[in-house]
Amino acid sequence: MSDKFNYEELGLKVGLEIHRQLDTKKLFSPVPTKFSDEVDFTFQRRLRPTMSELGEVDPAALEEFKKGRVFIYEGNYQLTDLVYMDEEPPRGPDKEALEVALQIAYLLNAKPVDEVYYMRKIVIDGSNVSGFQRTAIIATDGKVETPWGTVGIPTICLEEDAARIIERKEKEVIYRLDRLGVPLVEISTTPDIHHPEQAKVVAKFIGDALRATRKVKRGLGTIRQDLNVSIKGGARIEIKGVQELDMIPLIIEREVERQLNLLKIRDELQRRGVRPEDIKEEFYDVTDVFTNTKSKIIARAIKKGGKVLAIKLPKFRGLIGREIQPGRRLGTEFADRARKYVPGIFHIDELPNYGITQEEVNEVIKRLGLGEEDAFVLVAAEEERAKNALREVIKRAKEAIIGVPEETRRALPDGNTEYMRPLPGKARMYPETDIPPIRIPDELKRKIKENLPELPQVKVEKYVREYKLDRSLAQTLVDDERDELFEELVQMGVKPSLAASILVVVLKGLRKEVPIENISDEHIKEAFSLYLEGKIAKEAFEEIFKEIARNPNKTARQIAEEKGLTLLSEDEVRKIIDEVIEQNIEVVKNKGMGAMGLIMGRVMAKVRGKADGKLVSQIVKKRLQEIVGGGV
Incomplete structure (x- = not known):
């Protein structure tokens, strides 16, 4: 992969978080870590964010809560117990899982802790029935050597995996509990990776250490690689769900490209003199403009009783449609934010299109009183949903004036990324009161260190x-x-x-x-x-x-x-060879030893699997030499 950018000059910093499922029992209950489509029972929950001990609320948890979703959980009696229905305190942690985590720690040159303390990490997207995930630091101060320099591994954690999502609806999400509680090793690096290819090298080394234990699960979904990427003047972006090792350099390159283009848009907006406070939360009802529209999306929304609302974005014209990643524009970023309320948005830089005519565009411009550099964004939906969607667009537009917003993004198959949620804050961790500290004996550490598998x-x-x-x-x-x-x-x-x-x-x-x-x-x-x-x-x-x-x-x-695949005797092989030569004697006479390939092919078709090819070749060669030499 050739360097598209001067990464040193850009001040590229990348950190990895690698999560890998262990092939043991569940972390806090003696249940097998297998998956099944058999469902014996279901139940539902609603989850709410809680304040930390300092009275703070995690922004990512708050955003999930605002979606107002109900979570349906499907369980199987063999693969789910009361611990992972949040009806019984946790047991454990699983001894084997802890020992495998210690193996991994030593393979990554890390120092195991003396005592393990579990914490609760707030997660209210429904993937954990309890509303939190249990996690503990197992080791610290590891490192990976690369041609670009040393990359540190400050923490290796042992935590529980989340439930697997089955179906996501507008106000309801269905999860299956078989994956919930599968032991998961989380390995975090320092942001000392300064080149996309270096990130791939580090990820491979860590992956090799994990596989060396022979106690990690394999297959799609068993390993998840997250990237934290930033450049000078940009922001830290967490990219989740990178599945393929070979995609890591491309995803980093595309994120650098996105941040550089967002910085260019910021500079242009500032040159135009626009400030965040210039963007007002003012909604314009332009439903009547589209009474006879040919846009199927808008017509459908109006027919259902919805409205077409517009907002004004001063000095944004020509920038909403600017490409920031291949096939993705600033307008795509706006749409990603609004998607929790509406399927999509329309903006001036892409119109007329989608059945919306130039006349309709001109009328909206007139209604909003837009100048030559001003832009608008339209949403067609039930009024409150439309307003909420446009509020998200306003928030993202204000961020565009400032620069690159910190956020968590999802990796896409083509190497691009899309918005998921705000970056989690520091107010999402608090002590686990149901699990006492676990002391790791020196004898256990010594035993594991002396019996490490080969990388x-x-x-x-x-x-x-x-x-x-x-x-x-x-x-x-x-x-x-x-x-x-x-x-x-x-x-x-x-x-x-x-x-x-x-x-x-x-x-x-x-x-x-x-x-x-x-x-x-x-x-x-x-x-x-x-x-x-x-x-x-x-x-x-x-x-x-x-x-x-x-x-x-x-x-x-x-x-x-x-199948008759047992070997023929040498005499039986000779007999078959003689029969084939007899059937093709004219070819042998004409070509002599040149007939070797043809005879071999026809003999092997008869004896394949029943005779060694080397033996057949030796006998055929000898017989042809006898025939050619004898002048037959």
């Missing part, structure tokens, strides 16, 4: 060096977490190159055809045992694994016998 990259280097594996093959083997099985196969006597090839190339090749997750390590080891015993050829692995994926209750030996 994935160390294993890759070892496989390249000791087993002479191709680097990309070794990397895939480790990334797919097949390395432990690979080492077991090598200890059984399987050639490293063959073991790696079957585990990576053959199994991954079957992924689109059959459910390879049905193929267990025991299935794979049994198939290799048959190979080592001389019962099957390596060409038989693919067919055996295909059948096991479809019928996981069968053994590799059963399938080999049922």
Whole structure:
């Protein structure tokens, strides 16, 4: 990725927050951490913000409360208990989860704390039934070395994951409780990342440390990477939900681009002499202008009894439509803020469009008394909703005059971001009174530190060096977490190159055809045992694994016998080769040894999976030499 900006000159600062689910029981109850679509019961709650001990209210919690939503919770008797219905005090925390977190701490060069103190973090978006999430610092002062310099890891926390969202409606959100309480490790870095690619390097190192424990969950949604990004003159922006490692540099680059463009808009607004206090909360009812409109959105709103309201934005014309990220404009930022009340807004820079005519635009300009540099924004909805939406636009427009507002944003698949909520304040944490402090014995720390697993990259280097594996093959083997099985196969006597090839190339090749997750390590080891015993050829692995994926209750030996994949004797192979040569004798006479490829292909079509290809090749070559040399 080429540098689009001079990041040093811009003063880029990036910090990471990486969250990864642990594959243990729930953090505060002895319930399995599995997910299910079976629902045995439901209940509902409303959540409200509370003041901190200093009498402050968290702004993010307050904004969620204003949405006035009811939360419906779906539960399963096997995967939910009273703790995570908020009907019983927490137990634990889970011992295994705590030990895995300590492993991760040591792998990241951090220092575990002597005592663990749990805190409550206010969360009232409904994802936690109690209205808070329990979190505790497990270790501090870690670090990651990169080509750009050292990046600190000030805290490693062990907390509980949130419920998973099933459906979001206007005034109601449905959550499922199976994910609530899954242990989650949160790793935060210092803002010492000064280049987009450096962020990717740090995230990969942390990801490798997590995977090394073999106690983290895999798959979509099990890891969440948040970015905190700022530049000189801009603001700290928290970007949530970055799923893919390779997207990190692009998302950072796009956020830098967004902040730079917002600063340019600020400078232009200030040059035009507009001040935040110039934007008044004055709503103009222009419903009659659109009585016969061809805009379906507006016509539909009016038909339902809604109104078309407009606000005046002095000196904003030409700037609302200015692009700040590819495909996103300042007007998109306005719409993101208003979306909690209405599906969308209309602004002067994009009109006429969407069925709105130039005549209608001119009439609105006249009604509002706009000058050449002035802009308007329209909303069509029920009156109070329309007013609330326009209040959000006014607030965001005032922020545009000042610069870049601090906020939490959501990562989008194309690398852009969209507004989620204000940045959380400091008034969202208070002590957890149901969990006493947990002392970590020195003996436990010593035991964990002395038995740390190898980091994935160390294993890759070892496989390249000791087993002479191709680097990309070794990397895939480790990334797919097949390395432990690979080492077991090598200890059984399987050639490293063959073991790696079957585990990576053959199994991954079957992924689109059959459910390879049905193929267990025991299935794979049994198939290799048959190979080592001389019962099957390596060409038989693919067919055996295909059948096991479809019928996981069968053994590799059963399938080999049922499918006739057990090896032919050498005499039987010779007989088949002679038959094929006889059937193609004219080609052999004309081409001599040049017929080798054709004969091999036709023999292998008959014996594939039942004879070793190397043996077949040796016999075919010898027979052709005899025929050619004998002048047959």
